Structures are given as structure tokens and as C-alpha cells.
Amino acid sequence: MNISRRALLTGAGAAALGGMTAMARQHGATEVPLRVAQAAAASISPTSRNSVYTRSGAGPLYWSAYSWDYANNATLPESVWKSNVDWAASTFKSSGYTMVCTDGWVDYTQNTNANGYILSYSDSWAGDWSYWSTYCSSKGLKLGVYYNPLWVSAAAVADSTKTVTGMSGVTVGSIVDSGDYLNSNGELYWVDVTKNGAKQFIQGYVNYFKNMGVSYLRTDFWAWYEAGTTDGQTRIVAHGPANYATALEWIAEAAGDTMEVSVVMPNMYNNGANEVLYGDMVRVNNDATTGGWTHLSGGRQTWQDSWSQWDNAFCGFTGWAHRSGRGQLILDGDFLMMNTFASDAERQTAINLFTVAGSPIAISDRVDNIGSNASFYTNSDVLSLHNQGLTGKPYFNNGNLYSVDGTARDTERWMGQLPDGSWAVALFNRNDTSTVTKSVNFNTDLGIVGSADVKDMWSHTDLGSMTSFSASLAPHASRLVHVVPAETTKRYQAAFAAWGGGANFNNNHTGYSAMGFVDKLESAEAGANVTFAVQATTAGSHTVNYRYGNGNGAAGTVTVEVEGAARNVIGAPQTVSFPATADWNTWATVSGTLTLAAGLNLITIARTASDAGAINLNYIEVS
Structure with missing residues (x-):
């Protein structure tokens, strides 16, 4: 039986998992000379969407309408939306919560423009998207929208006067298939991406919202679209991984760096290969529903190879930590509602987890139910970590x-x-x-x-x-x-940096510093990379030490470049050579210089097609 957004699944779970600890010992390093070839270096090819949003680290701070929709199993009334927008602006904006976002229960929204795009969150609302974007802006807030550009209202499909944007002869009804619904009520169709005009419709939808100032698009039900099933229950028509990848690619292309794309209910097949290429943010656990400790920690502890892979936030953040970090993916633990927790200790735990994991912090308490709990969202010391782009990892x-x-x-x-x-x-x-x-x-x-x-x-x-x-x-x-x-030379550990393109954590050799090192910077993993976020107090040339292991028997090379969060080039790509060490348990240090800007620098060390050999990377030091 198919269900809608109105009936979301929850998980039940056993007791929480315990942790284990591991120790790493730092051994003496051998100093070797740097070998750098500035001009010969190739540019580093992207292995992820690598947008300005992911490069900035942590997710956004905002308020979501979800909890009212879920509790009432209905679309949010416009008067409730307005009162909460006003409250969010007066209560949370000064702490950095500068966005408000609609949520689901949009099945019955059927009024559309000439291109089949819905005019407002609900047909019952007097204000359209443009009105509310302007209103939010007047309050110093941005408008986020919950909608999937692959959804087409049944009314638009039935109306032959609705045509695909830029394609006057192609009707909206021609880009869907009979019976290919989002859910059993048949009010929303899925676009068939193989149809003529499908790309124009989907990208037109993204641009429709962008042109009204919407900077955040929360797209949902991707597991249903891709596989036709979740949690072992058949839902709808399965469109397959190839069509799913095509749809995400089109959305990302249209979004560019002016709209953040949230991918909700992703299957994350093949270790999230499609999501990391085309998404900014991915949901890592089941829906918040009634919130509380079950959503945060107590729900199902076991993994499954489809949505929702992990049921609770602790396991979701932990399980996908190798995919998070600058330029990779923002892990989204869904909405928080302080009023649903049993104690202040649980409330602090929720904020601490979401902060250290780099998750968006999306408030879904409301003006009528938050009680005395607003201060948990506005702790200035905690927010200072988030605002620096903190994206941590479990041990x-x-x-x-x-x-x-x-x-x-x-x-x-x-x-x-x-x-x-x-x-x-x-x-x-x-x-x-x-x-x-x-x-x-x-x-x-x-x-x-x-x-x-x-x-x-x-x-x-x-x-x-x-x-x-x-x-x-x-x-x-x-x-x-x-x-x-206390030390003045800053040491940045690769084990806590962002890993992309096949680079991964390991600790299967001895002699490393801290938790471990990054491996797979080798010929079999062309494109593997690790990115460090480094704050420099002054612009110019800075000494950098690379601590590495190379038991490959010959020199290995990587390509190093420095960019800003907006992808502006700070230091041109250069090839760095790392002489062989005695074995993989022996570590050495290569020293050189990099040009850094005053402020945030993203230093990416990558294995490109022009590089040779292999290294393991333990850390870099920047003086």
C-alpha cells in the first residue's frame, strides 16, 4: 500500500551502542628535501559537487514548519506560518538563524502557472511564493522551499494549456507517464526524465524558485523515486539509479552556487556515489516525527542497504562520517524540537551532536510549544564552533x-x-x-x-x-x-580532514600521529583527495610540512592547490614529490611553501592522473 508524506515511518530500537577506544603512537620522523614542480601540475578534477555550501563546512541554521504539519497531518495554515516567521526573526535571527523553510503535505497543492509550477505552498494561502520571499526578506530572513522539481500536479498534467518552459509545443502532461504517481492519492506525478522537455521542466522549476530569491531547496522522497520501495515495502514505480542520477545532475546544474540542494530520503547506494556528485546535503536518518531521544539515539541500531540506512541520528552521523567534510556532503540529522526531550541533558546532547557533526540545526519547535527552551539553540559558544564550519568525526x-x-x-x-x-x-x-x-x-x-x-x-x-x-x-x-x-605551528590531522574521490581513513600501519592517517592516494584511485581548512592570519608564503609514509619503493607525487570557499584560486596547483621511506610503518616529512590568503584557505592534496606512485598522509603543519 502506498502512503504519503502524512504517514511517515518510525523506527524502534534496542539500547544504545557502546564505544571502543584505540591508541596511536607517534614515532620519530625522517626529514627529507622537498621536490616541487610548480608548472607541471595538473588541476585537481572535482570528485563531488563541491559547492560553496559544502566548502563552507557545516549546514545552515534555520526554522522549519515540519512539526506543525506532522502533528496536525495537514498543510500549515498561512496565519500559523506568519506568526512563526515573525517569532523566528525576533527570537533566533540575531543568533544566525537566517532562514525559514516550508515542509511537506503539499500533495493537494494544485494551482500552477503556465509552466505547471505551483504558485504557493498551499492553494489556501493568499500569498504566493514571491510574496513570502519578499516578506521574509523584510524580516532579514531567507526563504527555503520544500518541493521536488520532479513533481507535477495532477491538475497541470490534465490541462493541455500548461507547457514546458521554453518549449511552447510540449505540454506538461507529455513529460509524465500514466499511473506514475508520488503516492496512492494520485495528486502528484513524477517527471519521466527520458521524455522530451523533462530537463527543461526540472531545471525551469529550480530557476523558478531561484528567481524569487529562494536559496534553499529541500527535495524529498528520492528513495521512492529510485527504487520504488523503502523499508522492504513497495511504494511506487521504480525509476532506477541511472534516472535518479540524471535528475540529481540536472537539479545541481541549475542550482549552481546560488541554491543549496538538500537530498532527503536518499538510498545512498554505492557508498553515496550519486549523492556526493550532485547533492549538498543528505539526510542520514529517519524522519524526526515526534522527536525526542528515540529520534536522536534510541531508534533502530542496525543498518540496511536502502532508506533509511540508519534510523537514529547518532548512528546516521557515525555511519556516514567518511562522506562528510569540506567539499563533500553536509550530513543532515533532520529537525530538532527541544520541547520533545525529557531533560536539559538530552537537549544539550542533541545540540552537541548536531554541532560536532556539522549538521544543519533546523528548529521545528514553534512559538506555541517551545516553552523555555529557546536558549538551547542560541548558546553563543556552541554556535561559534558551528559558524567556523565545524565538521567533526567520531573516533x-x-x-x-x-x-x-x-x-x-x-x-x-x-x-x-x-x-x-x-x-x-x-x-x-x-x-x-x-x-x-x-x-x-x-x-x-x-x-x-x-x-x-x-x-x-x-x-x-x-x-x-x-x-x-x-x-x-x-x-x-x-x-x-x-x-x-599551545604550540605556535598549527598541525592539521588528515584523519579529521575531508576525504574525497576514494581517499579514506586507515590505521593499519604503526608510527602515525593521532587517530590515524589517510590512504588510497595512489594510482588506482586517481581523483582521491584530502582537503584541510586552514585559517591564516596573514597573506603570503607559508611554510608547510607534510608528514607521510611511502613504502612503495619509489617516489610518489600528489598535486596540491589552495582555494577559497568560493573556489577562488589562492595558490596554483603544484606537484609535490615524496621520496620512498623504508616501509609503510616509517614516516618522513617533506617541507615546502604554499601561498595562503588571510582568512580561510582550503588546501587540497590530491592524486591526479598525472601523479605517480602512492603515499599515506598523516598530517600537515602550517607555520
């Missing part, structure tokens, strides 16, 4: 996928490195009954040499200089601290 115990090895990653210990070289550390207790102690050793886990200053981000308290941090945590509690190393 990786080995290089296996979490979906096949439940011990591969620790869901309860998260760390992320900020562009200034400092760290965010989040420790969690997902256990329902027992108090536990969690800890991080700054040297063996983060690769910090010496001590670091530590600040608690909720009490706003400086805890002093430390070489490790431990916390005794009650059930469902957490701690979030900011760790600032």
Missing part, C-alpha cells in the same frame, strides 16, 4: 565501514578540527541507565604536542591547561569542550 577504531563493522567507529566520542588549528571535542553517554566516564588523550587521539587550554562550551568556563579531558556522564548526558593547543 575511528579502524578503516572498515560502520555498516559492516559495528566496532569500527565510536558513536560516543567525537572530535573536529577548526580552521585555526583548535579542536572541538564532544563526549556522550547514550546509555539509558548507567553513568560512564569518557575521555580523550590530546596526544594519542588528536596529535597535540604538549598541553592545550580547555573551555566548557555550556558553562562558558575556562578549565585550564590540560593534556587530556575526561567527563563522568549520567545517562543521556554529554560534554562539549573547545581545545586550543
Whole structure:
């Protein structure tokens, strides 16, 4: 039986997973001379959509209408929308929540323009998209829209006067197939991407919203479109991975860098290959529904090879952490509702997890039900981490996928490195009954040499200089601290950077610093890359040390380039050569220079088609 957005599935789960710890030991490095060929380097080919949104790190801060729609199983009344837009502007805008977004229950919206594009969120609304975009702008907010450009209203299909944009002889009804509905009520069709005019309709829909100032498009039900099924239940016609990839590609092409594309309910087949190429943001767990601890942690703990791969946010963020980071994918844990949690400890845990994972923080509490909980969204210290683009990772115990090895990653210990070289550390207790102690050793886990200053981000308290941090945590509690190393040369760990194009985490050799290193920078993985976000206080030439291993028996090369978040070139691509080391357990350091801008720099180290050999990369140091 087919169902609509009005009847979303929830998961049930067992007790939370525990974590394991792994230790890494730093060994002495051999210093070798740098070999750089500036002119011969090839440009680094993109292996992801790599938009300005993903390059900026964390997802957006915004308010969503979801909770009213879900609780009432209906489209949001315009008066409720307005009151919450006004409230969001007055309560959260000053803390950086500068967008509001509609959500689902759009099946019955049938009024369209001449090209078959819906005029408003609901036919019952007096204000159209343009009106509300202008109104939101007057409040200092951007408008986000929930809609899939592949949806076509049944009314538009039946009306022969509705034609595809730019194609006067092609009717909207000609780009769909009979019976190919979003769900059983038959009010929305899917576009058939093989039809003449399909691309023009889909990209026209994206441009329709863009031209009204919409900067965020939340597209949904992709698992149904691609596979025709979710959670083992047949839903609709299956369109297949090839058509799914085509649709995403067209949307991404039209969106460019002026619209952020959210891909909701993706199957993430083949390790998210299509999503990383064409999406900015992907949902990593089931729908929020009634929120609370079940959505955050307690729901189903096991993985499945289709939507929703992970049911709860902790497992979803952990399971897809190898796909997150600058230029890769923003992991979306769905909406948060502080009013649905049982305690302030759970509320802090939710904010801490979403912050350290780089997720968007999408408020779906409303003016009528948030109570006294608004302050959990507006903690200035916590938001300062988010605003620096923090995209952390759980502690990786080995290089296996979490979906096949439940011990591969620790869901309860998260760390992320900020562009200034400092760290965010989040420790969690997902256990329902027992108090536990969690800890991080700054040297063996983060690769910090010496001590670091530590600040608690909720009490706003400086805890002093430390070489490790431990916390005794009650059930469902957490701690979030900011760790600032004392050393003046900033060391950026590859294990906490962004991995793309086949590059991956590993710790299967000895002698590395911190959690591990990045491997697969080799000939079999042309396009593999790792990207570091580095904050420079001054523009110009900076000394960079690369710590690497190369047991391949011959020199290996990579291509290094420096860009800004907007893809502006700061330092032209250069080829860097790494002489062989005695074996893969022996590490060495190559030193050279890079041109950096004052402010944020994205340093990408990649294996291009013109490079040779292989290396493992442990870290870079920037003086």
C-alpha cells in the first residue's frame, strides 16, 4: 500500500551502542628535501559537487514548519506560518538563524502557472511564493522551499494549456507517464526524465524558485523515486539509479552556487556515489516525527542497504562520517524540537551532536510549544564552533565501514578540527541507565604536542591547561569542550580532514600521529583527495610540512592547490614529490611553501592522473 508524506515511518530500537577506544603512537620522523614542480601540475578534477555550501563546512541554521504539519497531518495554515516567521526573526535571527523553510503535505497543492509550477505552498494561502520571499526578506530572513522539481500536479498534467518552459509545443502532461504517481492519492506525478522537455521542466522549476530569491531547496522522497520501495515495502514505480542520477545532475546544474540542494530520503547506494556528485546535503536518518531521544539515539541500531540506512541520528552521523567534510556532503540529522526531550541533558546532547557533526540545526519547535527552551539553540559558544564550519568525526577504531563493522567507529566520542588549528571535542553517554566516564588523550587521539587550554562550551568556563579531558556522564548526558593547543605551528590531522574521490581513513600501519592517517592516494584511485581548512592570519608564503609514509619503493607525487570557499584560486596547483621511506610503518616529512590568503584557505592534496606512485598522509603543519 502506498502512503504519503502524512504517514511517515518510525523506527524502534534496542539500547544504545557502546564505544571502543584505540591508541596511536607517534614515532620519530625522517626529514627529507622537498621536490616541487610548480608548472607541471595538473588541476585537481572535482570528485563531488563541491559547492560553496559544502566548502563552507557545516549546514545552515534555520526554522522549519515540519512539526506543525506532522502533528496536525495537514498543510500549515498561512496565519500559523506568519506568526512563526515573525517569532523566528525576533527570537533566533540575531543568533544566525537566517532562514525559514516550508515542509511537506503539499500533495493537494494544485494551482500552477503556465509552466505547471505551483504558485504557493498551499492553494489556501493568499500569498504566493514571491510574496513570502519578499516578506521574509523584510524580516532579514531567507526563504527555503520544500518541493521536488520532479513533481507535477495532477491538475497541470490534465490541462493541455500548461507547457514546458521554453518549449511552447510540449505540454506538461507529455513529460509524465500514466499511473506514475508520488503516492496512492494520485495528486502528484513524477517527471519521466527520458521524455522530451523533462530537463527543461526540472531545471525551469529550480530557476523558478531561484528567481524569487529562494536559496534553499529541500527535495524529498528520492528513495521512492529510485527504487520504488523503502523499508522492504513497495511504494511506487521504480525509476532506477541511472534516472535518479540524471535528475540529481540536472537539479545541481541549475542550482549552481546560488541554491543549496538538500537530498532527503536518499538510498545512498554505492557508498553515496550519486549523492556526493550532485547533492549538498543528505539526510542520514529517519524522519524526526515526534522527536525526542528515540529520534536522536534510541531508534533502530542496525543498518540496511536502502532508506533509511540508519534510523537514529547518532548512528546516521557515525555511519556516514567518511562522506562528510569540506567539499563533500553536509550530513543532515533532520529537525530538532527541544520541547520533545525529557531533560536539559538530552537537549544539550542533541545540540552537541548536531554541532560536532556539522549538521544543519533546523528548529521545528514553534512559538506555541517551545516553552523555555529557546536558549538551547542560541548558546553563543556552541554556535561559534558551528559558524567556523565545524565538521567533526567520531573516533575511528579502524578503516572498515560502520555498516559492516559495528566496532569500527565510536558513536560516543567525537572530535573536529577548526580552521585555526583548535579542536572541538564532544563526549556522550547514550546509555539509558548507567553513568560512564569518557575521555580523550590530546596526544594519542588528536596529535597535540604538549598541553592545550580547555573551555566548557555550556558553562562558558575556562578549565585550564590540560593534556587530556575526561567527563563522568549520567545517562543521556554529554560534554562539549573547545581545545586550543599551545604550540605556535598549527598541525592539521588528515584523519579529521575531508576525504574525497576514494581517499579514506586507515590505521593499519604503526608510527602515525593521532587517530590515524589517510590512504588510497595512489594510482588506482586517481581523483582521491584530502582537503584541510586552514585559517591564516596573514597573506603570503607559508611554510608547510607534510608528514607521510611511502613504502612503495619509489617516489610518489600528489598535486596540491589552495582555494577559497568560493573556489577562488589562492595558490596554483603544484606537484609535490615524496621520496620512498623504508616501509609503510616509517614516516618522513617533506617541507615546502604554499601561498595562503588571510582568512580561510582550503588546501587540497590530491592524486591526479598525472601523479605517480602512492603515499599515506598523516598530517600537515602550517607555520
